[in-house]
Amino acid sequence: MKFLKFFIVGILFGIVMTKAEIISWYRIYEMFKFQSFHMYGIIGSAVVLGMVSMFLFRKNMIKTFEGQEIHVAPKKRGVYRNLLGGILFGLGWALAGACPGPMFVLIGKGVVSILVVILGSILGTFCYGMVKDKIPH
């Protein structure tokens, strides 16, 4: 039962990704063409509201449901890893028109070919694990 809440939040995520058309290839294309405000509005408003949550966590005004402090662990630093990894990710994002979240939601939509994209992303993850000590971070 302790996992049920994650399943429910996941359902909400899948519904909002679908209903706001974030899983549409075209919404990603138009974002990179600067032809619509839609995706900028979504990411921008999520980030601004996220900042409010982070502030409340940092001030310890909100704890987890089990009463623990919420500590947001910082991401790994490294200009090469963030920039080069980010560029490679962006190339894939704009070609597939989907980042990892939407890829999974598209399975639920019944898009068979997205399974090939997901297979590719698992392969990419595996290859990163194999060569990570040989590439700049």
Place this chain on the structure above:
Amino acid sequence: MEFISQPWPWFVAGPIIAAITFLLFYFGKRFGVSSNLETLCSIAGAGRFTDYFKIDWKQNTWNLIFIAGAIAGGFIATHWFSPTQIVELNPQTIQDLSEIGIQNAGATYLPDEIFSIETMLSLKGFFILIVAGFMVGFGARWAGGCTSGHAIVGLSNLEIPSLISVIGFFIGGLIMTWLILPLIF
């Protein structure tokens, strides 16, 4: 019900995504979808090849459950809340896509030129799908996160690595959209 069956505008979707991020923190977790790809590698036995995948993946079970929910959510929204598959696009976007070889833009969520079964079964089509996924998977692990972990959570938390990563996402996305996509179809 009228509202639910309409496409949701950004000012509805953005706050819901912020709420999802908040709820995961409240449950003691950090929102990040691409970590699941690493977990799937570990489950498949990638730890035999490199220590990088020798992790106790059971601690990430919650995230796999989250993704299972996302798949269910995609099914529910598609079958019960979406009377139409049409994506309303800027006429300029439709014209630009037509010029690079993608027709009927917005008639469905995804272009047939990339995602139809026939395309998937062609050598070129299969190659495009797998390479696109490969770049997303490799890039996400290299950068240390994807749109959820870096663009949503990382930027909210004012993290410099996330800002650099998001700048990278845009450099890559702009190169693909403006320079490479016109050459593919």
